[in-house]
Amino acid sequence: MNNKSQGKIIKVSGPLVVADEMRDANLFDVVRVSDKRLIGEIIEMHGDRASIQVYEETAGLGPGERVESEGAPLSVELAPGLIGGIFDGIQRPLDRLVQLAGNNIARGVSAPAVDRDKRWHFAPSVTDGERVSGGDIVGTVRETSLVEHRVMVPPGLSGTVEAIRSGLMTVEEAVCQLRKPDGSLVPVTMLQKWPVRRGRPYQTKLSPDRPLVTGQRSIDTFFPVARGGTATIPGPFGSGKTVVQHQLAKWADSDIVVYI
Structure with a gap:
């Protein structure tokens, strides 16, 4: 820092x-x-x-x-609790800002993006003594009925797992400790912050090989979209671009819709 x-x-x-x-x-x-x-x-x-x-x-x-x-x-918070939230462009939770400042949100008002008080049930996937590195999954949290949040070792960090925990805890509580090669201990929490201008690391990229069924016959027939792919809807004002977005959000074969 x-x-x-x-x-x-x-x-x-x-x-x-x-x-x-x-x-x-x-x-x-x-x-x-x-x-x-x-x-x-x-x-x-x-x-x-x-x-x-x-x-x-x-x-x-x-x-x-x-x-x-x-x-x-400038960083974003990554943790259980993001699903279902409403945020502005710098990840301020608008529902909490309304509670703090009313419908006319004043300048300078801020609140944590993720609820610090809510307790989540953490189920460990590793045991004490295991060697882990960045990207390895140390446990899971059932965020919703459809979404399993996987708690991973932060990128660039490696060590031996110590004091792994199980049960209800907040996003700021340590789910385990990592003993680094130099002997120091680093806590691993469900909450991790990541700079917005730095790309997230990945091991492999999956190639799109299956169609995304949108529920719109004209799109699925003439302009099919791949799962994991991209698509754009060009058009002038009033041509129905937003209506198509709403239809896709409602009927597409997807579990999570992020509306921007």
Whole structure:
């Protein structure tokens, strides 16, 4: 993690804020702007001057207000509890924000993307003494009746499993400890954070080899879509693109629909 840095605003132009005295900050660091704690991201650095993309309304900001880097890149939370959630573009849970601030969500309001208090039943897949590395499954959580969440060792981490647990626990509680080759212990939790600009590692990519039955005869007959493939619906305003999306979300042969 990078060191935190504090600076001050010297320019505001729409969603772009320029701040100086940010020498210890790094490109793509998350920052909090002004006392309103508006969230933003450093998109350009020149010396100690940072250009910041602010993801909230910047009306009322002015030169001299402070900017604080959080010393880490913009990241998302990966854990049981994401299925069924409603999030904005920076993974703020809109249903919880409404509870905190009402229907008119104020600037600077934030909440954890994943419920920290809910307890999930963790079923271990490994035993103490087993050697594991990044991507290995240490246990599972039944997130919904259709979805089994697999808790994996974070990428780049390896070691020997110690103190594996079973039963109800929150996403922040350690499900096990990993003894690294240097002798240190690292806790493994159901909650893992991942930078949004870094691609997730994978072992193999599966080639699409089966059709996705959409339930729309014209699409399935003339424009078949593969499971794991991609498709696009071009068209002008009012041509029915969103209607087709709704039909696909309702009738396609899929277990999970992510609507953006």
